[in-house]
Amino acid sequence: MDIIKSPIKGAGSIKVFAPATVANVVCGFDVLGFAVNAPGDEVVMRITGKPGVTISKITGDNGKLPLSADKNTVSASVQHYLKHINRTDIGVDIELHKKMPIGSGLGSSSASTVAGLFAINSLLDNYLTPMELVPFAMKGEELACGYGHADNVAPAILGGFVLIRSYEPLDIIKLPVPEGLYCAIVFPDVDVPTRDARQMIRSKVLLKDAVVQWGNVAGLVSGLFMNDIDLIGRSMKDVLVEPTRSILIPDFYKMREMAMEMGAVSFGISGSGPSVFAFTRDEQTAATITQKIQQHLTGLNIASYTYVSAVNQQGPKIIG
Amino acid sequence: MDIIKSPIKGAGSIKVFAPATVANVVCGFDVLGFAVNAPGDEVVMRITGKPGVTISKITGDNGKLPLSADKNTVSASVQHYLKHINRTDIGVDIELHKKMPIGSGLGSSSASTVAGLFAINSLLDNYLTPMELVPFAMKGEELACGYGHADNVAPAILGGFVLIRSYEPLDIIKLPVPEGLYCAIVFPDVDVPTRDARQMIRSKVLLKDAVVQWGNVAGLVSGLFMNDIDLIGRSMKDVLVEPTRSILIPDFYKMREMAMEMGAVSFGISGSGPSVFAFTRDEQTAATITQKIQQHLTGLNIASYTYVSAVNQQGPKIIG
Numbered sequence: 001m002d003i004i005k006s007p008i009k010g011a012g013s014i015k016v017f018a019p020a021t022v023a024n025v026v027c028g029f030d031v032l033g034f035a036v037n038a039p040g041d042e043v044v045m046r047i048t049g050k051p052g053v054t055i056s057k058i059t060g061d062n063g064k065l066p067l068s069a070d071k072n073t074v075s076a077s078v079q080h081y082l083k084h085i086n087r088t089d090i091g092v093d094i095e096l097h098k099k100m101p102i103g104s105g106l107g108s109s110s111a112s113t114v115a116g117l118f119a120i121n122s123l124l125d126n127y128l129t130p131m132e133l134v135p136f137a138m139k140g141e142e143l144a145c146g147y148g149h150a151d152n153v154a155p156a157i158l159g160g161f162v163l164i165r166s167y168e169p170l171d172i173i174k175l176p177v178p179e180g181l182y183c184a185i186v187f188p189d190v191d192v193p194t195r196d197a198r199q200m201i202r203s204k205v206l207l208k209d210a211v212v213q214w215g216n217v218a219g220l221v222s223g224l225f226m227n228d229i230d231l232i233g234r235s236m237k238d239v240l241v242e243p244t245r246s247i248l249i250p251d252f253y254k255m256r257e258m259a260m261e262m263g264a265v266s267f268g269i270s271g272s273g274p275s276v277f278a279f280t281r282d283e284q285t286a287a288t289i290t291q292k293i294q295q296h297l298t299g300l301n302i303a304s305y306t307y308v309s310a311v312n313q314q315g316p317k318i319i320g
Numbered sequence: 321m322d323i324i325k326s327p328i329k330g331a332g333s334i335k336v337f338a339p340a341t342v343a344n345v346v347c348g349f350d351v352l353g354f355a356v357n358a359p360g361d362e363v364v365m366r367i368t369g370k371p372g373v374t375i376s377k378i379t380g381d382n383g384k385l386p387l388s389a390d391k392n393t394v395s396a397s398v399q400h401y402l403k404h405i406n407r408t409d410i411g412v413d414i415e416l417h418k419k420m421p422i423g424s425g426l427g428s429s430s431a432s433t434v435a436g437l438f439a440i441n442s443l444l445d446n447y448l449t450p451m452e453l454v455p456f457a458m459k460g461e462e463l464a465c466g467y468g469h470a471d472n473v474a475p476a477i478l479g480g481f482v483l484i485r486s487y488e489p490l491d492i493i494k495l496p497v498p499e500g501l502y503c504a505i506v507f508p509d510v511d512v513p514t515r516d517a518r519q520m521i522r523s524k525v526l527l528k529d530a531v532v533q534w535g536n537v538a539g540l541v542s543g544l545f546m547n548d549i550d551l552i553g554r555s556m557k558d559v560l561v562e563p564t565r566s567i568l569i570p571d572f573y574k575m576r577e578m579a580m581e582m583g584a585v586s587f588g589i590s591g592s593g594p595s596v597f598a599f600t601r602d603e604q605t606a607a608t609i610t611q612k613i614q615q616h617l618t619g620l621n622i623a624s625y626t627y628v629s630a631v632n633q634q635g636p637k638i639i640g
Contacts, residue, residue, distance in 0.1 A: 031535040165539035165555060166532070173542050173551065204524045207560065212486070214534035215351040219485035221538045222493050225545035231493065235485060240527070 012047035014122055015320030018115035019159070019312045020100050021107035022183070022277050023151035026236040026268035027216040033107075033151040034161045035312035036183050039100035039305075041108070042319065043074065043115035045123065048091040053079045060098030072096075073109050074116035077140035081120055084136070085127060092120060101305055104187045105271035107152030113140035114156040118316035130157050130315060134172060152271065159315035161224055175224045177311045178232065184264070184286035185307040186255070186293045187275040192248045200244050209239045229265055229281060236266035236279070249274045250302055258296065259289050283308060332367035334442055335640030338435035339479070339632045340420050341427035342503070342597050343471035346556040346588035347536035353427075353471035354481045355632035356503050359420035359625075361428070362639070363394065363435035365443065368411035373399045380418030392416075393429050394436035397460035401440055404456070405447060412440060421625055424507045425591035427472030433460035434476040438636035450477050450635060454492060472591065479635035481544055497631045498547045504584070504606035505627040506575070506613045507595040512568045520564050529559045549585055549601060556586035556599070569594045570622055578616065579609050603628060 019040040025032040048054070053075045055067050069075040074096055082088050094116060102108045117133050117140075137153035154172050155162040161175040219235030222228070246252040249269065255276055259267040263285045264278035276293075280286040290306035297304045339360040343353040368374070373395045375387050389395040394416055402408050414436060422428045437453050437460075457473035474492050475482040481495040539555030542548070566572040569589065575596055579587040583605045584598035596613075600606040610626035617624045 028534070028538065030531045031538060163535070163538050163542060165535045165542075165551075171539070171554065173539065173546075175542065201527065203527055205527050205530055207521065207523055207525050210525055210530040210533065210560075211350045213530065214348070214537040215483070215485045217534040218348065218351060218483050218537050218541045219491070219493065221541045222483060222485075222495065222545070225542070226493075231485075234491065240530075 012123070013045065014119050014318060015042060015044045016115045016119040016122070016316055017042050017319045018111045018118060018156050018316040020111050020307075021152045021155045022185070023107060023149075023271040024238075024241070024269070025161075025220065026238045026242070026266060027213055027220055028163075029238070029241050030149065030151055031164050031217070032161070032220070033155040034177075035155040035159050035315060036185065036307065036309040037312045038307050038309045039106065041099055041111040041115050042097040043112065043119050044095040044097070044320070045116070045119040046093045047123065048093050050091045051089050052091050053082070053094065054092075055094045055096065057095040058098065059096070061096075061102060064102055065096070065098070071143070073113045073140035073144045076143050077113050077136050078116050078120050080139050081117060081136045085124070087124070092123070101187055101189070103191060104305070105192065105269065105273045105275040106185065106187065107156060107271065109144035110137065110141060110152035110156050113137050113144075114153055114316055118157070122318060131172060133157050135170060157315055159313045160311060163221065175221060176227070177313055178224060178227045178229055180281055181229065181311055182280045182283050182286040183309050183311060184259070184278040184280060184289040185270065185275055185309070186277075186290055186297070187305040188250055188297050189303040189305065190250060190274050192272060192274045200248075201241055202244070205240050212239050229279075232279065233265035236268060238268060242269060245269050245273055249276065250297065250300060252276065255293050255296065258292055262289050262292065264289060283310075332443070333365065334439050334638060335362060335364045336435045336439040336442070336636055337362050337639045338431045338438060338476050338636040340431050340627075341472045341475045342505070343427060343469075343591040344558075344561070344589070345481075345540065346558045346562070346586060347533055347540055348483075349558070349561050350469065350471055351484050351537070352481070352540070353475040354497075355475040355479050355635060356505065356627065356629040357632045358627050358629045359426065361419055361431040361435050362417040363432065363439050364415040364417070364640075365436070365439040366413045367443065368413050370411045371409050372411050373402070373414065374412075375414045375416065377415040378418065379416070381416075381422060384422055385416070385418070391463070393433045393460035393464045396463050397433050397456050398436050398440050400459050401437060401456045405444070407444070412443070421507055421509070423511060424625075425512065425589065425593045425595040426505065426507065427476060427591065429464035430457065430461060430472035430476050433457050433464075434473055434636055438477070442638060451492060453477050455490060477635055479633045480631060483541065495541060495544045496547070497633055498544060498549055498552065500601055501549065501631055502600045502603050502606040503629050503631060504579070504598045504600060504609040505590065505595055505629070506597075506610055506617070507625040508570050508617050509623040509625065510570060510594050512592060512594045520568075521561055522564070525560050532559050549599075552599065553585035556588060558588060562589060565589050565593055569596065570617065570620060572596065575613050575616065578612055582609050582612065584609060603630075
């Protein structure tokens with residue numbers, strides 16, 4: 001690869017927002033994901049005089065995340081990026097501002113990593129395309145979750161709905177976003193580590209259940225292309241993973257019943273949970289759903305965070 | 321249901337063609353299928369004075385198919401249709417002209433059944449929509465194969481590419497047909513009964529393989545909507561069923577290698593086999609592929625039938 005000739009842009013400092021994401025989208029385990037406008041994380045990146053990547057500050061993480069540049073997913077993926085493009089001569093310092101909960105199943109590590117990669121790539125005049133950034137963000141996921149998946153990072157980078165058709169070779173397809181689709185998210189603040197949530201899932205499944213699942217995946221993808229929200233709703237069923245993962249989520253089936261009765265198009269687990277989400281046809285219904293479910297969780301003495309958002313179409317953006 | 325008031329149309333006789341179909345489309349086991357312009361079957365239906373359904377003639381079947389109205393899939397599904405619409409007072413006689421091989425994996429029974437149902441429905445002024453005919457045709461499949469599947473009959477009735485998102489309840493989605501897509505079909509004349517081909521398939525599969533499969537199903541569906549023939553080609557891989565079914569097909573992997581070297585977009589088993597098919601970007605490539613594969617099979621002392629066709633967009637049609 002040629003060494004980049006272009007100088008670093010602007011004042012040598014940039015602030016980037018990257019969105020939270022909902023992976024799996026109920027039926028599309030490990031292959032589908034979409035981005036939301038809120039929540040998300042922010043990264044401030046400054047050019048330093050000295051080669052190497054440092055993290056000077058992390059806010060909003062309650063001290064949970066490592067400041068060591070090799071161990072933090074943001075700095076590690078930026079290091080990986082700079083090495084790949086032969087620019088280890090560059091030095092940057094990172095401030096990470098967590099604006100969303102960790103361990104929520106909303107792609108928290110992905111939002112941070114993608115914000116960092118988008119920042120460095122913007123400072124280097126968009127040397128790589130958004131699609132080319134995906135493998136670097138997957139490296140960050142590997143560090144965070146022990147598994148380099150793409151169903152959070154790809155929608156966080158590209159925005160919208162994303163299909164990861166294949167991992168070897170990596171083949172990512174951006175899917176259309178239906179008009180007027182809103183997302184209601186509730187994060188019940190209970191602990192569901194991604195690693196444990198994955199290990200609970202059976203390694204073998206019945207072929208007949210797998211057929212039901214890929215019929216639904218095909219239906220959901222068709223619904224996105226056809227702008228058919230009814231079809232999207234009736235396709236969003238998961239016979240394979242949800243029955244196991246829902247065990248870790250307080251009152252999952254009750255929350256689903258509530259959401260569907262209030263007019264949700266669909267309801268399910270975001271990523272490995274414990275966050276849950278519903279699609280709706282308007283913002284008000286999404287707001288009502290989050291409010292009522294939060295009240296229900298409060299009655300169970302479970303704290304929760306709620307978010308209402310359209311599907312994010314843009315991916316990361318420069319905010320300063 | 322109201323009793324049909326409309327009189328039987330025209331001269332009380334009709335001749336219908338219904339197309340052969342390729343089920344599964346490699347990655348979409350039990351959920352995807354498409355129709356071709358050739359081959360297909362023909363049914364001549366005549367109104368008789370006497371209530372009931374009879375079959376007076378079957379040609380092209382080498383005596384394999386039953387003339388008994390209860391046992392033949394064409395007459396049985398027409399009986400079922402007439403009973404459903406409360407018109408058992410009507411009498412029809414059927415001539416079935418098999419214009420395609422039986423046991424080929426090209427939806428032979430489906431083509432016959434669909435021709436019969438389309439004929440009676442046309443005589444009754446299209447009382448049911450094409451979509452409403454699907455369950456009646458599935459009854460015919462149950463009689464023919466012991467399993468009421470829809471991945472042949474739905475595309476035979478509707479034309480084009482069809483997704484069976486769900487069986488319970490039945491939910492069928494018509495998918496777009498990419499421009500310029502041609503299909504090369506070779507039927508090596510060896511015996512692969514549908515029942516046996518299904519029984520060979522393992523009932524349990526690895527979840528990780530199922531994920532690969534539904535990534536590909538989603539990729540194929542996306543490719544159809546995006547008119548992206550490259551994406552269609554790279555999505556048409558089957559890690560679950562083809563490895564087993566290909567055992568019953570002479571020189572399957574050699575035929576695939578030949579087709580891909582000659583410029584095929586994709587290659588796989590049609591339904592439960594033994595027919596194989598390739599997608600191509602033009603008619604000439606499809607013709608060359610069928611010719612060369614037929615020569616190869618002849619060298620192995622295996623007789624074969626070949627067909628070259630665009631994807632059928634229309635479904636059944638009245639031809640007399």
